[in-house]
Amino acid sequence: MNSEDPKHFTPAESAQIRAALAPCRPDPEAFEAAVRAKLDAAMPGAGSDGSAESADRFDEVDDAPPTDSRLLRAASFVPFLSADAPSQAAGAGTVFSKWSWMSVLAILALPVVTVAMLFITFFVSFWSVHATHTDNAGKLRRPAALEARMRVKAWWAQHFKAALVVAALLLVSLTTRDVTIFLYLMTAAMLAFAWLIALMARWGLATQTRVAATAFWGLFFGVQAMQTLRLWVPGTQSSAFPVEALPLSLGIGAAVCALAPRNRAVPSFVLAAFALLMAALTGGGALRSARPSTEELTARCEQFGRDIFTQTMWREWTLCADWLREEGHTFDTTRAEHLIAAALAGDRDERGDPNTSVIADWLRSGDPAGLEIIRNGERLPAYELSYASRAGLIPDARLVELLDPESYAATSLLDPRSRSHEISSLGQSEWRIRALLATGELGVEEVDHLEHRLHASWPALDGFSNIQSIRLIVMLCDAIGRPLDPETWRASVHDVLRRCWQDHSGFRPGGFSSNIEKLKSSDLHVTHDAVVLMERFGAPPEIDLYRLGAYLDSQARVLFIAPRRHWMQEAAGVALLRLEDRIGYPSRGVFEFILAERMLLGGLLVVVLAVFAIRRAPVEPRSPRTRPTP
Amino acid sequence: MDFDALIHRFRAPLTGLLAGLGLGWGDAQDVAQDVFVAAYLGQEAYRGPADDPVRVGRWLRGIARNKVREFRRAQGRSRASEDLAPEQLAAPQAPGGADPAHAALRRAIDALPEKLRTVVYMHHLEETGVGEVAGLLGISARAVEGRLYRARAQLRDHLQPAPTVEGRAS
Numbered sequence: 070m071n072s073e074d075p076k077h078f079t080p081a082e083s084a085q086i087r088a089a090l091a092p093c094r095p096d097p098e099a100f101e102a103a104v105r106a107k108l109d110a111a112m113p114g115a116g117s118d119g120s121a122e123s124a125d126r127f128d129e130v131d132d133a134p135p136t137d138s139r140l141l142r143a144a145s146f147v148p149f150l151s152a153d154a155p156s157q158a159a160g161a162g163t164v165f166s167k168w169s170w171m172s173v174l175a176i177l178a179l180p181v182v183t184v185a186m187l188f189i190t191f192f193v194s195f196w197s198v199h200a201t202h203t204d205n206a207g208k209l210r211r212p213a214a215l216e217a218r219m220r221v222k223a224w225w226a227q228h229f230k231a232a233l234v235v236a237a238l239l240l241v242s243l244t245t246r247d248v249t250i251f252l253y254l255m256t257a258a259m260l261a262f263a264w265l266i267a268l269m270a271r272w273g274l275a276t277q278t279r280v281a282a283t284a285f286w287g288l289f290f291g292v293q294a295m296q297t298l299r300l301w302v303p304g305t306q307s308s309a310f311p312v313e314a315l316p317l318s319l320g321i322g323a324a325v326c327a328l329a330p331r332n333r334a335v336p337s338f339v340l341a342a343f344a345l346l347m348a349a350l351t352g353g354g355a356l357r358s359a360r361p362s363t364e365e366l367t368a369r370c371e372q373f374g375r376d377i378f379t380q381t382m383w384r385e386w387t388l389c390a391d392w393l394r395e396e397g398h399t400f401d402t403t404r405a406e407h408l409i410a411a412a413l414a415g416d417r418d419e420r421g422d423p424n425t426s427v428i429a430d431w432l433r434s435g436d437p438a439g440l441e442i443i444r445n446g447e448r449l450p451a452y453e454l455s456y457a458s459r460a461g462l463i464p465d466a467r468l469v470e471l472l473d474p475e476s477y478a479a480t481s482l483l484d485p486r487s488r489s490h491e492i493s494s495l496g497q498s499e500w501r502i503r504a505l506l507a508t509g510e511l512g513v514e515e516v517d518h519l520e521h522r523l524h525a526s527w528p529a530l531d532g533f534s535n536i537q538s539i540r541l542i543v544m545l546c547d548a549i550g551r552p553l554d555p556e557t558w559r560a561s562v563h564d565v566l567r568r569c570w571q572d573h574s575g576f577r578p579g580g581f582s583s584n585i586e587k588l589k590s591s592d593l594h595v596t597h598d599a600v601v602l603m604e605r606f607g608a609p610p611e612i613d614l615y616r617l618g619a620y621l622d623s624q625a626r627v628l629f630i631a632p633r634r635h636w637m638q639e640a641a642g643v644a645l646l647r648l649e650d651r652i653g654y655p656s657r658g659v660f661e662f663i664l665a666e667r668m669l670l671g672g673l674l675v676v677v678l679a680v681f682a683i684r685r686a687p688v689e690p691r692s693p694r695t696r697p698t699p
Numbered sequence: 700m701d702f703d704a705l706i707h708r709f710r711a712p713l714t715g716l717l718a719g720l721g722l723g724w725g726d727a728q729d730v731a732q733d734v735f736v737a738a739y740l741g742q743e744a745y746r747g748p749a750d751d752p753v754r755v756g757r758w759l760r761g762i763a764r765n766k767v768r769e770f771r772r773a774q775g776r777s778r779a780s781e782d783l784a785p786e787q788l789a790a791p792q793a794p795g796g797a798d799p800a801h802a803a804l805r806r807a808i809d810a811l812p813e814k815l816r817t818v819v820y821m822h823h824l825e826e827t828g829v830g831e832v833a834g835l836l837g838i839s840a841r842a843v844e845g846r847l848y849r850a851r852a853q854l855r856d857h858l859q860p861a862p863t864v865e866g867r868a869s
Contacts, residue, residue, distance in 0.1 A: 078823075078847065078851050082851070082858045083823060083826070085800075085801070085804060085858055086804065086808065086819065086823040086854075086858075087823055087824075087825075087826070088801050089801040089802075089804040089805040089808065090805065090808070090820070090823055090824050091801075092724075093714075093718065093724045093820075093824065094711065094824050094825060095710055095711065095714050095728045095731070095824075097707070097710065100706070100710055100728065100731075100732065101703075101706060103728075103729075103732045104706060104732045104735045104736060104739075107732055107733065107736045108736050108739060108740075
């Protein structure tokens with residue numbers, strides 16, 4: 070707008086209106102995070118996590134080769150594979166966007182598959198016992214066969230109602246949010262089953278092969294049921310073990326059951342291999358550490374690439390880079406410097422804008438041509454500049470040159486009348502504050518003024534950047550040389566952490582939400598910043614660190630055959646490193662351990678009971694030895 | 700098309716447009732996010748150039764219209780809206796309180812006729828260009844400027860002279 074034209078708002082008038090509308094202004098980072106969360110919810114695992122693949126897919130959607138339709142259909146029918154593996158699920162994401170009926174089918178498939186598996190397990194068990202009964206009856210002496218039939222009938226008459234109740238409760242448990250109930254019932258059912266097997270062995274009715282087949286299919290479908298349930302309630306446990314450990318254990322248990330009978334045949338080996346394959350696909354993530362290695366993080370930071378969410382990409386790069394620097398590791402920042410030059414040139418697609426190299430020269434040597442290009446550009450990429458200045462990618466002298474000392478944005482930061490006013494959009498203002506500091510001309514009063522304004526920017530919890538704002542305030546207070554005293558500020562920080570803790574309810578519990586009232590879902594970046602705050606201010610006692618660790622573990626873990634983590638997974642991994650190495654988990658008593666690990670222990674108990682039942686059963690049918698005691 | 704750039708460019712004017720249509724600011728942000736999600740998922744439907752604010756704006760406006768309709772239908776089903784009232788949003792967010800002059804100006808903007816209020820929201824929420832505002836509203840850039848001129852005339856009494864800057868280290 071032309072400030073001389075009285076028809077238009079002058080810059081000062083525009084600034085007043087912007088200030089008046091400031092409370093209504095969407096916070097860019099929170100806004101983007103919310104879009105991202107909704108996108109993740111709309112197309113789970115389809116690459117909105119910032120993968121390079123998804124960026125390419127977005128940019129080159131018109132040129133993308135048609136995906137094999139059979140693969141697309143398969144991806145829709147196998148939701149358990151697509152949910153946690155973004156790269157593998159690219160096909161599923163395309164299915165969802167192309168054919169909505171496919172996505173409906175895929176969503177419906179989850180409960181239908183689970184219920185079907187339970188019914189199949191139930192009927193296979195029933196059929197197995199019935200077939201054993203029929204087979205063995207012919208081989209036994211007539212009076213013994215009649216006696217055995219009577220015994221089984223008597224047993225069923227006694228326990229049929231209980232079996233029906235357990236089956237019904239199993240189905241009902243699927244509608245609850247707690248997998249534990251399901252496991253308790255499974256364990257109870259397995260105990261009853263083992264008891265029945267023991268009785269049948271005494272009566273001469275069961276054979277190892279038949280029992281093994283029943284146990285195998287029960288555990289095999291149990292793997293699928295666990296996987297399906299895990300998708301519904303991820304990160305709800307306070308376990309120290311990865312959530313994939315349970316389906317992996319059940320799968321291995323199924324393979325053991327297939328091989329347990331003494332007179333095993335060739336199909337047993339095939340079934341065992343099949344179970345191991347399924348265990349690897351569903352629980353293979355447990356075989357790979359969720360903690361990223363230094364080499365992995367270094368390679369990530371050095372191969373920094375663009376993404377559809379450039380701000381998010383910078384945020385994730387910065388938090389990985391921060392961790393490496395704090396740990397005393399160095400890495401090559403050439404790519405990052407190139408990307409900040411590209412951002413300053415407005416070359417978001419990195420399509421070889423010649424201005425990028427000119428600006429890169431300016432960053433390196435101060436060639437004024439680059440600065441001229443930036444000043445003639447539309448607007449400065451404030452977020453990218455903030456991240457780059459925090460990471461030290463822009464020399465102080467260049468940062469000072471970028472800051473127009475007469476601009477409203479620069480002068481308003483130090484305007485005496487704004488002493489008690491918050492700094493709007495700290496994320497965008499960060500680089501300006503660092504640039505002001507880089508001038509080396511700030512006096513004590515001006516630093517006091519900045520300190521007051523940073524304190525005044527403490528979030529009122531009605532926005533979407535509460536924890537992130539506090540982390541920025543802490544960092545900037547450090548930068549101006551007025552660090553927040555942990556003793557004084559601990560209560561305030563803990564209050565915000567408690568309010569944003571996503572404990573039980575909502576989507577993805579176990580982390581921190583950007584606004585617990587409006588967004589009942591853990592946000593990875595918010596959770597990372599919360600962990601950083603807990604490093605300095607300590608963890609509030611109400612926060613279950615094991616649950617937090619389980620959430621971060623589930624976000625950082627990748628399938629063992631996946632070539633590498635995506636950016637989001639690296640970010641989760643860094644938060645996990647901070648939690649485990651710098652905060653640590655509280656010690657647990659035996660009872661607390663059993664309670665926390667009940668899912669895995671329950672699963673292992675089911676496997677042990679299944680193997681016990683197989684081993685108790687006779688290899689061949691035999692005559693009953695004792696009187697029935699139904 | 701760069702999705703991040705799309706959000707960056709249209710986040711504020713779209714939120715302003717939705718707020719101008721009568722949605723609370725929290726709801727406006729929520730619906731604007733839904734619009735971007737729908738735009739991402741339905742990107743194949745857009746065949747125009749990515750850098751044309753008029754074409755992109757028209758496309759987003761179509762999505763936004765549908766989303767507002769869906770939102771109002773949902774709101775009709777459940778009246779329990781959790782949106783913050785404008786007074787709450789305008790309330791001071793930090794120790795020290797909000798500037799009374801800003802609060803008065805905000806009330807004056809809210810009291811403008813819908814068309815004028817909408818362009819002020821869209822243009823001034825984040826210094827959005829007239830082109831993007833025009834594209835989203837489906838009117839010409841000159842018409843947007845005309846509305847801004849009329850809005851300025853009505854807000855003149857509430858606008859203060861430019862502040863003198865002090866305290867900057869020379």
